[in-house]
Amino acid sequence: MQNFPLPRIDSDEELQKLLIPYCRFRKGDVWTDPTGKHKIGCLDAGDSSEISYLMGSELASLAVHDPPYNFVAFEEMDEKKFVEWSKLWVNNSYNSLMQNSSLYIWLGADQKNHFQPLPDFMLMMKTSDFNSRSFITMRNQRGYGTQKNWMSVRQELLYYTKDNPAFNVDAEYTDIPKILKGYYKFVGGKETENTERGKSEFIRAGNVWVDIQQVFYRMEENVNGCYAQKPLKAIERIINASSNRQDIVIDFFAHSGTTLLSSEINNRRCFTTDLSPVFCEISLRRLENYRNLGKTGWQNSNPFAEEILTDKKLKKYLNSILDLNSNNQ
Numbered sequence: 369m370q371n372f373p374l375p376r377i378d379s380d381e382e383l384q385k386l387l388i389p390y391c392r393f394r395k396g397d398v399w400t401d402p403t404g405k406h407k408i409g410c411l412d413a414g415d416s417s418e419i420s421y422l423m424g425s426e427l428a429s430l431a432v433h434d435p436p437y438n439f440v441a442f443e444e445m446d447e448k449k450f451v452e453w454s455k456l457w458v459n460n461s462y463n464s465l466m467q468n469s470s471l472y473i474w475l476g477a478d479q480k481n482h483f484q485p486l487p488d489f490m491l492m493m494k495t496s497d498f499n500s501r502s503f504i505t506m507r508n509q510r511g512y513g514t515q516k517n518w519m520s521v522r523q524e525l526l527y528y529t530k531d532n533p534a535f536n537v538d539a540e541y542t543d544i545p546k547i548l549k550g551y552y553k554f555v556g557g558k559e560t561e562n563t564e565r566g567k568s569e570f571i572r573a574g575n576v577w578v579d580i581q582q583v584f585y586r587m588e589e590n591v592n593g594c595y596a597q598k599p600l601k602a603i604e605r606i607i608n609a610s611s612n613r614q615d616i617v618i619d620f621f622a623h624s625g626t627t628l629l630s631s632e633i634n635n636r637r638c639f640t641t642d643l644s645p646v647f648c649e650i651s652l653r654r655l656e657n658y659r660n661l662g663k664t665g666w667q668n669s670n671p672f673a674e675e676i677l678t679d680k681k682l683k684k685y686l687n688s689i690l691d692l693n694s695n696n697q
């Protein structure tokens with residue numbers, strides 16, 4: 369890897385402190401795209417006045433949220449608190465969405481703790497004004513597990529709607545091959561098997577997606593330092609199915625800016641927020657990098673590569689943790 373691999377930024381306070389001087393965001397700031405397309409706010413998803421400040425007088429047709437789960441990735445928060453907090457940003461989403469719009473939420477299910485927070489979150493959604501539409505599973509390539517359990521490779525994605533939005537899935541191309549044979553049906557008096565009936569080798573996207581590669585360091589879209597990046601292909605599938613060109617897409621948990629970048633690529637506008645100035649800066653740099661160089665991420669480098677080369681303190685710190693990591697291996 370060139371220019372230092374970055375460790376997980378969210379769990380390294382010292383590194384965050386060293387990166388802050390290079391961030392154009394402070395709490396409360398909103399960057400407005402000079403082209404008039406996108407907005408990035410260093411704002412709290414749960415704060416209604418901050419979100420209405422972000423939205424101004426505009427409304428979105430699609431929300432794609434990937435909140436921090438209350439296990440593994442983030443500091444432990446109990447399910448009850450997680451759900452109470454979720455109610456706030458779900459409500460803020462409702463108020464930011466137009467009539468006939470869609471809401472997608474990536475959520476975790478801890479198999480060691482009754483699949484929380486998923487079931488409690490679903491029950492909370494029952495009290496909202498959204499309608500439940502689908503429970504999608506995306507298959508991850510890398511799983512975790514032991515010899516004593518099924519390897520955990522699923523990623524849950526919930527789909528809700530406000531009223532009755534359009535759904536453009538027929539236009540959706542997938543790389544999901546027809547795997548299973550044996551579903552026979554008589555067509556024109558002849559018994560046919562399911563793989564001979566359709567012309568395509570692929571099936572349309574149902575609610576199980578097995579054709580999306582999880583982001584890893586060898587992919588161009590990889591953003592080093594971000595631990596929870598969603599694949600562009602997954603966001604693109606959602607955007608194409610549930611919004612139209614020039615529509616506004618909101619994502620209150622930007623992190624590496626995947627929804628922002630996918631909106632740019634697919635001619636949507638994106639209003640996105642993150643509580644952390646560092647992740648707001650990374651999202652903005654990702655957009656600028658794409659606009660300047662056509663690249664979707666940094667693959668073998670990272671968003672702060674130039675600063676690391678010139679900032680001795682930052683370089684020294686990274687060297688020390690890299691040494692630590694290699695000594696621990």
Ligand SMILES: C[S@@+](CC[C@H](N)C(=O)[O-])C[C@H]1O[C@@H](n2cnc3c(N)ncnc32)[C@H](O)[C@@H]1O
Nearest residue numbers: 412413434436596597598621623624626642643
């Ligand atoms: C799981 S990550 C999102 C990953 C993102 N979908 C991507 O592809 O990069 C969650 C993000 O939510 C941010 N976050 C946590 N609490 C927040 C809050 N109250 N308001 C806004 N953002 C928050 C974190 O800083 C983190 O970057």
